[in-house]
Each structure stands twice: as C-alpha cells, then as structure tokens.
Amino acid sequence: MDFGKLDDISQVNFTLPPTHPFTQKVLTGTPAASPRIYVGPPIWSNREWLGKLYPSNAKEKEFLYHYARQFNTIELNVTHYQIPTDTTLRKWQEAVTREFRFCPKWPQAISHEAELVGATQLTNQFVEAMLSLEHNLGTTFLQLSPAFDPTKLPALEHFLKSLPDGFPIAVEFRHPAWFSDEYQWQRTLEVLRAQGAGTVMTDVAGRRDVLHMALTSPTFTLRFVGNELHPTDYARTHAWIDRLGQWLAQGLQEAYIFIHLHENILSPELTKYWVDTLNEQLGLAVEPPVLRPQAVQGTLF
Numbered sequence: 001m002d003f004g005k006l007d008d009i010s011q012v013n014f015t016l017p018p019t020h021p022f023t024q025k026v027l028t029g030t031p032a033a034s035p036r037i038y039v040g041p042p043i044w045s046n047r048e049w050l051g052k053l054y055p056s057n058a059k060e061k062e063f064l065y066h067y068a069r070q071f072n073t074i075e076l077n078v079t080h081y082q083i084p085t086d087t088t089l090r091k092w093q094e095a096v097t098r099e100f101r102f103c104p105k106w107p108q109a110i111s112h113e114a115e116l117v118g119a120t121q122l123t124n125q126f127v128e129a130m131l132s133l134e135h136n137l138g139t140t141f142l143q144l145s146p147a148f149d150p151t152k153l154p155a156l157e158h159f160l161k162s163l164p165d166g167f168p169i170a171v172e173f174r175h176p177a178w179f180s181d182e183y184q185w186q187r188t189l190e191v192l193r194a195q196g197a198g199t200v201m202t203d204v205a206g207r208r209d210v211l212h213m214a215l216t217s218p219t220f221t222l223r224f225v226g227n228e229l230h231p232t233d234y235a236r237t238h239a240w241i242d243r244l245g246q247w248l249a250q251g252l253q254e255a256y257i258f259i260h261l262h263e264n265i266l267s268p269e270l271t272k273y274w275v276d277t278l279n280e281q282l283g284l285a286v287e288p289p290v291l292r293p294q295a296v297q298g299t300l301f
Contacts, residue, residue: 001042001225001260003174004204012205014232016239019246020214022189027218028251036254037286038101038138039274040071041267042223048265052292068096070289071271073138075223075258079104080143083122083129093136101138103221103256104130112145115152116159123159127167138256139168139221141200149175150184153191160195170221170256172200172210179209192216203236218253220244225260226270237274238281245282 006012044067050056054066067074078084084092092102107126110119130137144156156171163169171192179185192199198217202210204225224240226233244255259271268289275288 001204001223004202004207004210004225005262006205009205009227009230009232012232013208014205014236014239016236016243017208017211017213019243020189020212022186022193023213023215023247024250026193026215027247030251031249032218032251032253035248035252035284037257037278037284038073038103038255039257039259039271039278039286040067040073040075041264041271042075042077042258042260043264043267044074046264048263049268053268053289064092064095068100070268072097072099072287073101073103073256073258075141076102076104079126079130080106080108083107083126086129086132089129089132093133096136098135100136101256102133102136103138103258104140106140106142111142111148115145115148116155120162123162127164131164131167137168139170139198139219141170141172141221143172143200144174146174148173149177150181150188153184153188156188157191157195160191160197163195166196168198168219170198170200170217170219172202172223173212174207174210176209179212185212185214189214189216203240215247215252218251220247220252220255220257222255222257223260224257224274226266228262229266229270233270234273237270237277241274241277241281244278248282 044064045060050058053070054063058066110122130140178188193216196217198219198221199214200221201212202223259267259274261267261270268291272289272291275286278284278286
C-alpha cells in the first residue's frame, strides 16, 4: 500500500496515540464472552509465497483455498474495481472454510467517482452481492476519496442511512481536515455510531493523523503498514496488542487486522508474528499460519 509510505522512517514517532474519548462511549466495559479476532495479509494471489505459504506446485486458481487454510480473513481489494459475478462469489465461498471472513472494499465508482451521491443502483448491486457471501462476510470497508472532506458529511450520513439495517461497514477517512477540527470529528463519530458504522484505522509511517483511535462500534478494523520487518514493526505489533487487550477487556467484540508490506512478499511472516503474539499475550487461540522453510541456494567455489 503506497498511501502514507515513507522511504526513510528514522524520524517517525510510532508511539500509539491515546484512545479517543469517544471509544469509551462505545465499549460497554464488560468483556465479550467470545471475541472474534481475524488477522491476515491484504491479498491471496502472490507467487512469491509458493513453497513458503502454499505448496510449491499450487496453481494460481488454488491460492485462495490454501490461503484460507492459513489465515481467517482477507482484505478484498478486487471489489474496489469491479463487483464480482455470482459465479465468482460462489467459487470464493466454496474455496474457504466456514469460519473465514471476506472484508470487501467498496467500489471506487461509488466511493471516489460518485463520492456517495447518485449511485443507488450500483450500491444496491454491491450490497446484494456481498450479502450472498452469507456467514463468510466480515465487515465491508468504505475508503473515502482523499478529496472527500468534512463538508461532505451530509452525503456520508445519507449514504449510510440508505443501507440495509445491520449491513456491516467501516469507514476510512483520508482527507486531513477530518482530524484537524475536534468538534467536526466528534460530529462525524456521532453520525457513524448512530448508523451502526465502524471506523477504519491505518497505522502507516507518513500519515499519523489517520491513526485516530476512535471506535464507533464494537468492531475494530486496522490496516497495519509495516516496513519490511524493520525492528519497529515488531515493537509496533506489541504496542497494538497491548491496546487491543485493553479494548477487549472493555467490551470490544470483533477485530479485523490486515498486515501490509511492500509488495506483501513478507506479509506472512509479520502476520504470523501478530498471531503468535496475540495468542501469547492475550490468551487467544487464533490459528497461526505454518510457513515452510525455504531452500537456500548453495554457492560453489
């Protein structure tokens, strides 16, 4: 993911901001009996994972099957560009386990081109398609255009009101003005909470403002952008898991965590570290991926 990516992170303060006060309005204070935690890379189609994450002889059409036996969720970016056919959706669902969750991104034709206005037919088409995933549907995430600023809050509110009751959605804000005016941000959070929508947080080096730490529902969605297994990636992981432990103790019910790295070649390694640390520090039982050791080519002298 290129958004907020920096080549030089030496001057970045990766300290997590404090939890936003609004979060305390949302979490009940009572731990959920069985919190649901989903962690995975943002893609399943990566040939660099052959022999490490997938069998060496796996065909590309089999990648999703093998991915779903290693991770329990996927950030479904293909839906940002087109709505899958019924046939494609059925194939996806047949390839994964019952516990697996797809988290589709809203089509850019709705979020970026139409900016949520005048796209009723396409919105209904997307909603109907995603609901066909049934138990395999996690949250959907609506990534707003970088040009979508707080003056367009009424459009966002109207759009959210148009969705079916209970349709899962989390909103990702990118325009800096959403975060620079606390009164406006508070109004925005109230709108999301009233409509049952969650927020997306992005932890990336070059845009620390989007790490707003405000929950508007008991579902947490995080896009964690690492830096090729730099030592800070591991320290940040521990900080997040400490925070997640606090939120779980306060009533967080569900979490979707997507681990991004450059070209995502090393995403399985960092995702495994996340899962192992979650289980160790929080006493969870998320199934970790099994990474196969890869042969190292010898050197002849």
